[in-house]
Amino acid sequence: MTLKVDIKDKIKQNSSMFVNFIKNAITASPKVQNNFLEVTTKVAETALKIIKDADLIVDLNYKGKEFWSINRCKTSCFIDGGVDRTSIISSAPLSIRAGSYIVKPDATSKREFFEESMVFLGDLYDPKNELYDFVDDDFEEDQMLNKKKDGARIIFEAATIVKHILLNKKFDYCFLHGPLEATVMPFTVAGFPTFTKFAVENMFPFISKNSSVEARHFINAYLEALNYIKKSKFPIYGIVETSNSAPYIKNLLFNYKIKGTISDKDYNSVIKTIKKYKITDSHILEIILSSGQALKPLEVKKQLAGFTVTSGSAWEEKMDSFPKVFIGYIKTSDNQAPVRIESLNYPKHLIKDYEYILGTSRLLPNYGFPVGLNVVDKFAKIPNWMSKTSRKYYATHLLRQAIKNKDQNTVSLAVKILSKKSRSWKNRPIGGISK
Amino acid sequence: MxxxxxxxxxxxxxxxxxxxxxxxxxxxxxxxxxxxxxxxxxxxxxxxxxxxxxxxxxxxxxxxxxxxxxxxxxxxxxxxxxxxxxxxxxxxxxxxxxxxxxxxxxxxxxxxxxxxxxxxxxxxxxxxxxxxxSKDVEELFISDLDSSHPISIGNLLARKDVEIKIDGDNLISRHISVWGMSGSGKTVFVRRILTELLNLKYPSFVLDIHGDYLGFVQKQKKYFPDNKVKLFYPNLSVRAEDKEIVYTLIDKLGNTLTDPQRDFLNSLLEKIKYEGGSLLQYIKLLNVKAREFASSGSTSFKNVKPASMFVVARSLRIVSKKLENMEQTNARHRRKMSHLKFEELPDSATEPEKIISKGQMSILYLRGYENLPASAIVSIVLENLFRHRQEASEEIAPFFTVIEEAHNFIPSRSENKDDIPSVDTIRKVISEGRKFGTGVMIISQRPSRVDETIASQCNSQVVFRIVNQRDQRATTRDSETLSNDDAKQLPNLANGQGIISGQIVNYSLPVQIKFDEKLINDDIGNENFIDTVENWDDKESVKLRKKFAKDFADINEIDSRRAN
Known part of the structure; x- marks a missing residue:
């Protein structure tokens, strides 16, 4: 009874739960709306019992002054990628970069470095392989463009980590803003272009120079990169602010089902409920964990096949070979949902590493997220003025090249690219033709 | 290249x-x-x-x-x-x-x-x-100033080696306001300007309230051997046309008068003509005459009863007493500086050349005088000097007037002191001065309390440290070239640092004013009152008074003892 009351109180104080409640109030049926609080409470109670049974909760220690006087000798690297917001129909995303913030507080000479770790000039995607993906549907066109941008950002971030490993950097910690292993399912769609040979060679020198075109596809290149990252000598963590799914809870339940502690029927039923009420790890763990508490990592399979896009596709098997990810959570502050910690290996020094993440997050008390990632996020972000400028330069360059070519079709193509939407293209002013 | x-x-x-x-x-x-x-x-x-x-x-x-x-x-x-x-x-x-x-x-x-x-x-x-x-910046300033009489005032605040000069011609003809808190550097700047004017042999007339410029008198022989530095104390000479000023002075300094009493005072001023001479003597004469009319029950004043005449006479006595006191206070201060040669202010109406003369600086030492009499003095003197410049005969050379504590002489309308005599005079001198070569420098620590019309006619401004926000607003209000960014800097300026703007420099510049230490008045203490108290010893008269007081206290104590 006490546990129930306690969890109910926590739900009332919980901001992300409230947000979800509002979302449900808009989209869900009256029954779901009505039962949301009760169901969430019950799921949280059950999850807490299982978590306690599995002894997954750890208490972390943080005493500001003392913590930093001990950890001032550590070298940390924080990585984030940035993409511009303008869009041009092209396979080559403009203005993309990944930055690193490397800091060693007690360094005798230079204590901190801001590094534009991955800057790539040239065609990222291969022009010979579906360079300009004109489709009639604007929506699909945008979807593909966004996927290319996401793919480029993810590969840049991975390449940055790879670069640091290749350069044999002596980091005590390396943190990536976002999941360490992204879900690759969106890139399995037909027509997603491959990277250029030059790009792959530059980003991942360990990939054979004579590899096939297929090897330069996002999924293959990313898999190679992850396998390389997994072998790193220093610990690498991906930190995710809010979890929109429930991989931890679902895997925990799955493990208990495998052990036979939960029946298949109960497992299926609770998974169905979680989906129905859109309950995420963040919601459940925010009310289960107290500030300064963490959950030990669980090994989770991230790349799940079986969706329409991947079912039967050539990538289905490949997705199976992606490394599993260790997922843990830390509640860094009273006001925020726990942050998700991803790693490709089980942490060798779990408590110390998690305490370090907690310590760096306490420097951002309201946001509850490692401050180094906040710093590198600002550094890597591509501001609007830079996006606009790069678009202007790109447009000028493209048109100049097209006009130099003197081929009418090439000029039309260039204008079409700059028009972005096919409707704008159709309605373009055409000299000398009256409609 | x-x-x-x-x-x-x-x-x-x-x-x-x-x-x-x-x-x-x-x-x-x-x-x-x-x-x-x-x-x-x-x-x-x-x-x-x-x-x-x-x-x-x-x-x-x-x-x-x-x-x-x-x-x-x-x-x-x-x-x-x-x-x-x-x-x-x-x-x-x-x-x-x-x-x-x-x-x-x-x-x-x-x-x-x-x-x-x-x-x-x-x-x-x-x-x-x-x-x-720095050399090129200086070259730019000099070339841009394009002045036939550049006056050096200090250096650019951000660069010690860039000398800043202002245009002397615009300074003496277009008027300048100097604002800043007490101790911020106003006097340092004025001393700098007066030094340069002496070097140019340009006459100046300084209204000195605190004796800040007496250093010029002390060190004239050493530093300005080719100039004259005259030190005057006020002697209010009045003429028939100064009737309005005399009326205001009596009305404001004396008791509050009723309308019939004011009518009597007005008629008295009409009746008792006084052709030049000391104001104090004139007021004493008015007092005597008022008493005579009251005693004799004179009927020559319509609807004025003898009782009202007595009230006016009493008020006149109060005014003359106050003026006497002020004169005595001023004299006491002068006696403290007996090594300085104080002269009675010549009659500005008949002998203006004794006040304004080529190569001469005239300092009118006003210490001890209340605002109103000081304003009356200034009004009468300036009015006369200005008239002499206005007239075709041009009996005196162009001159430059320095008005210290300007808020006392030209108060803002919001101060409700509009009828103070010097306001109209200075307003006239400022608005027409450019034509006649009677430039004015107004100095105040409270610019918000200075008449807005007069302040806005000053084409150049020097602003030193100002913390009060009303005063900060007033500096930007009155200036066309001082920006809001400049105003933000005002509270943070150190002593002697100011922002100079307007026609004397063309644009606003932060400047460190050159400090002419040699011209400090040695007689004015360094305001180290703690040391003064430490070394304090009562005067003989005080010691004696204390001794007698003790004797009397003993007597009283014995007297108040009960029998047994």
Whole structure:
């Protein structure tokens, strides 16, 4: 009874739960709306019992002054990628970069470095392989463009980590803003272009120079990169602010089902409920964990096949070979949902590493997220003025090249690219033709 | 070959620019607020060609920020007593963003830096910003000032080696206001100006309330052997036409009068003519006459009863007593400085040349006088001197008047002292002075309390440290060239640092005024009152009084004892 009351109180104080409640109030049926609080409470109670049974909760220690006087000798690297917001129909995303913030507080000479770790000039995607993906549907066109941008950002971030490993950097910690292993399912769609040979060679020198075109596809290149990252000598963590799914809870339940502690029927039923009420790890763990508490990592399979896009596709098997990810959570502050910690290996020094993440997050008390990632996020972000400028330069360059070519079709193509939407293209002013 | 190429690059012009200002990103520690900077640009000329130019500007503000340092981190550092250098927070990502007010441009390819011309085409974004050499900045200022009588006042605040000169011709004809808190450097500046005017043999008339300028008298022989420095004490000479001033003085200094009593005073002033002479004597005469009329029950004043006449007589006695007291106070102060030669102020109506003369500085020492009598004195003297300049005969040379504590002589309308006699006089001198060569310098620590019309007619301004916000607003209100950025700097200025603007320099410049230490009045203490008390010993008369007081106290005590 006490546990129930306690969890109910926590739900009332919980901001992300409230947000979800509002979302449900808009989209869900009256029954779901009505039962949301009760169901969430019950799921949280059950999850807490299982978590306690599995002894997954750890208490972390943080005493500001003392913590930093001990950890001032550590070298940390924080990585984030940035993409511009303008869009041009092209396979080559403009203005993309990944930055690193490397800091060693007690360094005798230079204590901190801001590094534009991955800057790539040239065609990222291969022009010979579906360079300009004109489709009639604007929506699909945008979807593909966004996927290319996401793919480029993810590969840049991975390449940055790879670069640091290749350069044999002596980091005590390396943190990536976002999941360490992204879900690759969106890139399995037909027509997603491959990277250029030059790009792959530059980003991942360990990939054979004579590899096939297929090897330069996002999924293959990313898999190679992850396998390389997994072998790193220093610990690498991906930190995710809010979890929109429930991989931890679902895997925990799955493990208990495998052990036979939960029946298949109960497992299926609770998974169905979680989906129905859109309950995420963040919601459940925010009310289960107290500030300064963490959950030990669980090994989770991230790349799940079986969706329409991947079912039967050539990538289905490949997705199976992606490394599993260790997922843990830390509640860094009273006001925020726990942050998700991803790693490709089980942490060798779990408590110390998690305490370090907690310590760096306490420097951002309201946001509850490692401050180094906040710093590198600002550094890597591509501001609007830079996006606009790069678009202007790109447009000028493209048109100049097209006009130099003197081929009418090439000029039309260039204008079409700059028009972005096919409707704008159709309605373009055409000299000398009256409609 | 442009001089631009030889100067050090210190930054890059940012984003959008216009013809009045631009922003640039500054290299760490390469320039300060108030510094003069340049950037190369190209302009369309009148003949349609494009010409290379150097655009000159003044850094009006500098912002320093670390965009990578989250504000909430500061909260944690403070609460937990953490040293930022122990943490992973960035400490080296400071950015400096400067705002530059464009002063104008000079054409490239000329051997000497020419006069600044107004910019009519925006500065190039992403252009390099350079730090011109001190020699070139000085050359620009001199060439731009284009003055036949430049007066050195100090150096550019941001650069010690750039001497700042102002235009002497504009100074003495166009009027100047000097604002600043007590001890901020106003007197230092005025001394500088007066020194230069003495060197130019230009006559000046200084209304000195506190004796700040007596140093000129003390050191005249040593430093100004070719000049005369006269020190006067007030002697109020009145003429028939000063009736209004006398009336105001009696009305304000004496008892409050009723309407019939005022009528009697007015009639008395009409009846008792006084052809020149001391004001005090005149008031005494009025007092005697008022008593006579009251005693004799005179009927020559309609509807005025003898009782009312007695009230006016009493009021006149009070006024004459007050004037006597003020005269005595002034005399006591003068006696303290017996080594200085004080002269009675000559009659400005009949002997103006004794006050204003080529190469002479005349100081009117007003210490001890209340505002109203001092205002009356100033009004009468200035009115007469101005009249002598106005008249075709031009009996006196052009001169420069320095009015200390101007809020006492030309109070703002909000002070409700509009009828103070000197307001109209100074307003007239200021508005017509340019034609007749009677420039005025008004000095005050409370610019918000100074008459707005008069202040706004001062074409140049020097502002020293001001903390009071009303006074800060008043400085920008009265000036056309002082910007809000300049006003923000006012509370932070140190002693002797001021912002000079207006026609004497063409644009506002932060300046360190040259301190003429040699001209300090040795008789004025250094305000070290604690030392004074430490060394204090009562005068003999006080000691005696204390001794007698004790004797009397003993007597009283014995007297009050009970029997037994």
């Amino acid at each position: 442009s001089k631009f190429n030889n100067w050090k690059a210190i930054g890059t012009v940012l984003g959008e620019t216009d013809i009045n200002e631009y922003h640039f990103s500054l290299k760490n520690y390469k320039a300060k607020k108030g510094d003069i900077v340049t950037t190369a640009s190209r302009l369309p000329s009148t003949d349609g060609t494009v010409i290379p130019v150097t655009v000159w500007g003044k850094i009006s503000s500098i912002e320093r920020f670390n965009a990578f340092f989250p504000a909430e981190a500061a909260q944690e550092l403070t609460n937990e007593d953490i040293d930022i250098r122990d943490t992973i927070l960035p400490t080296t990502k400071d950015e400096l963003r400067c705002k530059v007010i464009i002063l104008g441009y000079t054409e490239d390819g000329k051997e000497k830096i020419s006069k600044l011309l107004p910019l009519n085409y925006p500065v190039m974004p992403a252009a390099i910003v350079k730090y011109p050499s």
